[in-house]
Amino acid sequence: MTIQESKRLWVSLGVGLFWFLMLLWPLLGIKPGGLEFSETWAVFSKIAVAAVLIVAVYHLRQAGVLDFIGTPLVKASEAVGRGYQKAPTWLLLAVVLAAALIYPQFAGRYGNDVAISVLIYICLGLGLNVVVGLAGLLDLGYIAFYGVGAYAYALLSLHFGLSFWTCLPIAAMLAAISGCIIGFPTLRMRGDYLAIVTLGFGEIVRLILNNWMTLTNGPNGILGIPRPDFFGYNFASLSSLYYVILGIAVFTVLAVYRLNHSRIGRAWEAIREDETAAELMGVNTFLLKLLAYAMGATFAGLAGAFFASRMRFVGPESFTFLESAMVLAMVVLGGMGSIPGVILGVLVLVALPELFRDFELYRMLVFGGVMCTMMLVRPAGLWPAKRVGRRSEEME
């Protein structure tokens, strides 16, 4: 590292710390009784020392002082990477699936609970990925279809006594139909306008659920929704429920994978890239966008029906805008259009807040910080969608 580079590094560190102080002091120092500096200073000095240490370590690493630790680590990670590349894809998938299958044997109640919510969000994320990642339609009201699926199962099972397995396709279908109903007027818009209108429709669905007392029991929600059963076997325990949602999630992954590599998937990508050009190439853009919307809604409907049976309760407050934003964040953080990326994004955004439960107060702060850092360091997502494209010079 040259002197200039090192100078620039320390100067930017100084500027960053100053900015942080300016941010921190009003939060901690302005009290009803007057201004105070000691608390701010206590917090700030700890963070400043940590930051200086980190930059110093970085500096030493650049200078090569830490090579005696770094080199063996790099070698080890390279060896792992080589092994990873040599192993066939099916083997890796088999390992992941096997791990997923035996997971409940080792996890406790809490572990199963977290795993179930991870799998629910995987279904939601992959569904939204079809709409946002493939077709490029920014949907801020996606959670509405999750709600439609959940209420569909709740009402059908309580009023008509239909079993979970009959309700699952019905809930998916109802979600797809509501996707078409919402999509039909909104999909004529593009870009920002579409985002705002879908946001509005998402809220409309939530408000209907909240206020249609005779059907949905309003804000009190619906209680006593039955758990799924299968020829007399009742999925009452959490670990058995885990297998149900695992099955739904695997189905979702396979379906999205097939869609991704189909003619329709290609057309969706073309629409995302340039809608007018796609139209000029003979793509019926409106129909295909509607299809993307309906497909995305289908997976949300499946997840919703499961959610209702798992909680044994549905209420409108589970389907707020915040949930839509969370699912969208998972898709964007993981990597739009990439299936492993979305799964990774879900793991990070569901598991991370759980891990930081001990720091209760700072949980959301860390969460926000991680999101900001991610978008700076890896703007295309944790695991960006892999395209076969490579510059031809590199091919040889």
Added chain:
Amino acid sequence: MNQDSRQPILELRNVVSAYGRIRALKGISLKVFDGEIVTIIGANGAGKSTTLMTMCNVVKAVEGDIFYKGERINDVAPDQLPTRGLCQVPEGRRIFPRLTVTENLDMGAFFRRDSAGIKEDLERVYDLFPKLRERRRQLGGTLSGGEQQMLAMGRALMSRPRVLLLDEPSMGLAPLLVKQIFDIIATINGQGVTVVLVEQNANLALQCAQRGYVLETGSVVMEDEASALLHNPDIRKAYLGE
């Protein structure tokens, strides 16, 4: 002219189109006959691109009729026209930047189901543009401007068009590449594809085409044989910079 007795493959009759309340085309009539290259020249904002977009129904004609193969196509959806052999290479190329070259070309044949024919056409496009074969696995957005223009033209050719509408194929390209693109246009025309060519580069366009239309603020102000237009003193003064 002897051509008037023939049935045109594409014809606009008094077409008016507008963006909101602003009329971009104020009653345009033009004819395109099978197998020829027709050029539409004119200054910026004369309505050249709008004319092509109206032919494809992306911009709807508010008045007048558009005929293609003797059939009125005003109410045909834009995505149906490529299936009938009317395909456009839009202004600014508009390739799909995050799809590979092959995927871009496949999109051109999206509505076709004959995989054998598509494969054959893919080879034909690669023969016409060897550069694209070299870069077939590359993302469209990483190509140079000239290559992107070739990709856009190749993509349109994948739909096996009868009539190809080209909007400013020379835009932003180096002179040597422009010449190459115009040679390819002549080759495509030689293979039996009718070409409608919208151009700023009036000189080259008129050399390449058989007939030409001159557009000025949304109206056709002149139509003639291309060679006649090329030697017309008014045209030379206004568009050829003399």
